[in-house]
Amino acid sequence: MSAPSTPQDAPKASVSPEATGAPKVTEREARQVAEAAREQSWRKPSFAKELFLGRFRLDLIHPHPLPASEDVQRGEEFLAKLRDFCETKIDGARIEREARIPDEVIEGLKELGALGMKIDTKYGGLGLTQVYYNKALALVGSMSPAIGALLSAHQSIGVPQPLKIFGTQEQKETFLPRLARTDISAFLLTEPDVGSDPARLATTAVPDGDDYVLDGVKLWTTNGVVADLLVVMARVPRSEGHRGGITAFVVEAGAEGITVENRNAFMGLRGIENGVTRFHRVRVPAANRIGPEGAGLKIALTTLNTGRLSLPAMCVGAGKWCLKIAREWSAVREQWGKPVAGHEAVGAKISFIAATTFAMEAVVDLASQMADEDRNDIRIEAALAKLYGSEMSCLIADELVQIRGGRGFETADSLAARGERAVPAEQLLRDLRINRIFEGSTEIMHLLIAREAVDAHLSVAGDIIDPDKSFGDKARAGAAATAFYARWLPKLVAGPGQLPRSYAEFHPRGHTDLSTHLRYVERTSRRLARSTFYAMSRWQGRMETKQGFLGRVVDIGAELFAMSAACVRAELLRRTGEHGREAYRLADAFCRQSRIRVEELFGRLWTNTDDLDRSVVKDVLAGSYTWLEEGILDPSGDGPWIADATPGPSTRENVHRPFR
Numbered sequence: 001m002s003a004p005s006t007p008q009d010a011p012k013a014s015v016s017p018e019a020t021g022a023p024k025v026t027e028r029e030a031r032q033v034a035e036a037a038r039e040q041s042w043r044k045p046s047f048a049k050e051l052f053l054g055r056f057r058l059d060l061i062h063p064h065p066l067p068a069s070e071d072v073q074r075g076e077e078f079l080a081k082l083r084d085f086c087e088t089k090i091d092g093a094r095i096e097r098e099a100r101i102p103d104e105v106i107e108g109l110k111e112l113g114a115l116g117m118k119i120d121t122k123y124g125g126l127g128l129t130q131v132y133y134n135k136a137l138a139l140v141g142s143m144s145p146a147i148g149a150l151l152s153a154h155q156s157i158g159v160p161q162p163l164k165i166f167g168t169q170e171q172k173e174t175f176l177p178r179l180a181r182t183d184i185s186a187f188l189l190t191e192p193d194v195g196s197d198p199a200r201l202a203t204t205a206v207p208d209g210d211d212y213v214l215d216g217v218k219l220w221t222t223n224g225v226v227a228d229l230l231v232v233m234a235r236v237p238r239s240e241g242h243r244g245g246i247t248a249f250v251v252e253a254g255a256e257g258i259t260v261e262n263r264n265a266f267m268g269l270r271g272i273e274n275g276v277t278r279f280h281r282v283r284v285p286a287a288n289r290i291g292p293e294g295a296g297l298k299i300a301l302t303t304l305n306t307g308r309l310s311l312p313a314m315c316v317g318a319g320k321w322c323l324k325i326a327r328e329w330s331a332v333r334e335q336w337g338k339p340v341a342g343h344e345a346v347g348a349k350i351s352f353i354a355a356t357t358f359a360m361e362a363v364v365d366l367a368s369q370m371a372d373e374d375r376n377d378i379r380i381e382a383a384l385a386k387l388y389g390s391e392m393s394c395l396i397a398d399e400l401v402q403i404r405g406g407r408g409f410e411t412a413d414s415l416a417a418r419g420e421r422a423v424p425a426e427q428l429l430r431d432l433r434i435n436r437i438f439e440g441s442t443e444i445m446h447l448l449i450a451r452e453a454v455d456a457h458l459s460v461a462g463d464i465i466d467p468d469k470s471f472g473d474k475a476r477a478g479a480a481a482t483a484f485y486a487r488w489l490p491k492l493v494a495g496p497g498q499l500p501r502s503y504a505e506f507h508p509r510g511h512t513d514l515s516t517h518l519r520y521v522e523r524t525s526r527r528l529a530r531s532t533f534y535a536m537s538r539w540q541g542r543m544e545t546k547q548g549f550l551g552r553v554v555d556i557g558a559e560l561f562a563m564s565a566a567c568v569r570a571e572l573l574r575r576t577g578e579h580g581r582e583a584y585r586l587a588d589a590f591c592r593q594s595r596i597r598v599e600e601l602f603g604r605l606w607t608n609t610d611d612l613d614r615s616v617v618k619d620v621l622a623g624s625y626t627w628l629e630e631g632i633l634d635p636s637g638d639g640p641w642i643a644d645a646t647p648g649p650s651t652r653e654n655v656h657r658p659f660r
Helices: 026-037 047-052 069-089 092-098 103-112 130-143 145-155 160-166 171-181 298-306 310-332 342-375 379-404 410-415 423-436 442-453 456-466 470-491 516-544 547-576 580-606 610-621
Strands: 185-188 203-210 211-222 229-236 247-253 258-262 274-285
Touching: 026 160, 026 211, 047 379, 047 442, 047 516, 069 103, 069 130, 069 203, 130 145, 130 342, 130 379, 145 171, 145 185, 145 211, 145 310, 145 423, 160 171, 160 247, 160 298, 171 229, 171 298, 185 211, 211 229, 211 342, 229 298, 229 547, 247 274, 247 298, 247 310, 274 310, 274 410, 298 379, 298 442, 310 342, 310 423, 342 379, 342 580, 379 423, 442 456, 442 547, 456 470, 456 516, 470 516, 516 547, 516 580, 547 610
Parallel strands: 185 229, 203 229
Antiparallel strands: 203 211, 211 274, 229 247, 258 274
16 A cells, blocks of 8 residues: 655655656656546546536435345355454454564454455455445454555555456466465555656666566555565666556566565554565566556556545544444543533534544445446545545544543553553554555645546646647637537526425435535535636636645535435435434534535635745745744754665565565
8 A cells, every 4th residue: 555645745855866766757747647647538427527517416326326135145244254353363452562463363364365355256255345345444444454454455456456457367367366365465656756746656667578677666565564466566668669658567576686675664553564675677577567568557546446445444444433432431431510422512523423424434335336336437436535534534533532531642551551441542543644645645635636526627628728739729629618618607507406395305204304405515516616617717727736726626525525425325224224313313414514614615715825825835945934943953863855766786684574
């Protein structure tokens, strides 16, 4: 689960591109590489894409899609076995203390078939749906987030998923049976000086006969310390017979020339097997290349379309645990003559935890079921689920720590040592923090989703603001844009959200009225589309630099998606007789809380400090405020900001230790 860097990582002047092997690229070249890796077309409908365009397509998600009965039976049977294993074989406190998952736990997971949850049964896997795979990750992650990370990195972005989508039949038959039962995999993209800007990828794969020769260094390789198989992204030089470009390979982790030089340690996920891996003249058969040369980034991004759903699934598990602890603790802890839950300041936090957990689960289950059905394009939905789940779960965990007070800040071992229940609230806060960085930082997710959200606009008007386009191209684009907006803009004026009886099925007799929230979503989606159009008209080519504005647009869309999912899930539960009345109340609470956040975000679209912030940042980097740093000492150690990643043989001990 390589963690892309965030835009804040940018100043790296202490290490030159030559020292890291990263090629020099301009901003425009970097954007072109990222753009080329995108899926360029929309072959299937997308609820979220339509939402950003001001079109509330409730029909795409309601009635809520349901799994097939045989998928439910197979999934529930595995969950029962996994629950028993988690309760009897996993000691999360031990993993936290020792910063390592015991070998016997890994062996037990292999015997259960947990390595092959998403692998087809014909290759020895369990063939679980995305819905039940996510439920399994939430369950095991509640006992140990490190185990959840290991299983997710192996199956969501490791070797199985890209092979499932892009692999040849021979590759599937060769590797998938191993991956389903015995072999752990890892995904290697990030490098010491290359995070979310893959255009600067320095690891090379040079063709040599029937092989490729890999050289380079990969950083933050989750599972890399224990992996048996790796999916590696490397740059193939262009040459005769080779189109070149960033390419994906399946690599045996024990191959000659591979050295795991370090097992990294972090503030959370202390049992995670994350390392630094060096490749020196590693020979990889051409038969192990996934897809054609130059398709590596497209393969990675396509893999993440559903792979990203595993992370918010574990965030849902965290939210559920936080709700349980908040409920139990707040009922017994008394202050000023009554349980703390009876005080409004604490009660508001509990309400937020309950309502938001309900919405997060609604988002993940809806997006996952849509992925299983494969009727819709869910690239935006999955990205929104990741963004929303990672941000909101951190807030939930922080609120739990606050509700617990000093005990929330105290470690579970310390609580147990003095005779109290060992509640690892502070550990959860540390463990969840990485999710805002894993698989695309929040800042990168804002930009990625914003790019997809404005794709319709760029498709018709992009040439107008492209400096490389000719006058004729711009003229044709202008004509196409005029026609598009003549049809589109009038539809943003009025809609069902203004009719008091719209979505009446969401106001059944005796239940809370959710139809009012869906009408709000419909009106607000049109309002959001108008705001986006106005911004594009105002800034045109400079729109891509307005990251603050784009981030707020995406956050509004995320709230609207979550509100929609919460209402649809509540109605599903009502129709199936599963806590429908309670679900309606939770959905209502969430939507009311969400609407407040949405209105605040709309206010900040145009009233903000973005311009001032840019000015201050410029002064900070120029050294204008170094006087403000006086009066402290820097406890940081010596060494460069970024380690030297020059290709060559390793001088370090190999700490690779596969589970065998």
